[in-house]
Amino acid sequence: MQNQLIQHTHDGTSLNYQALLMTDKSRGQTIILLTNNKQNKLYDLAAAIKVILEKAPE
Numbered sequence: 001m002q003n004q005l006i007q008h009t010h011d012g013t014s015l016n017y018q019a020l021l022m023t024d025k026s027r028g029q030t031i032i033l034l035t036n037n038k039q040n041k042l043y044d045l046a047a048a049i050k051v052i053l054e055k056a057p058e
């Protein structure tokens with residue numbers, strides 16, 4: 001299947017709010033993070049969550 005979206009990432013900020021959406025269709029995983037304490041750490045947190053999900057038994 002060509003031209004099929006497998007992974008998608010979208011982020012956004014406004015004032016002190018920050019949001020991150022990461023989807024990996026091939027793994028059936030979606031991570032959504034929202035904060036009202038913007039510290040620009042959502043990508044690091046999402047990466048840590050992905051590691052946990054990859055090690056979890058199916």
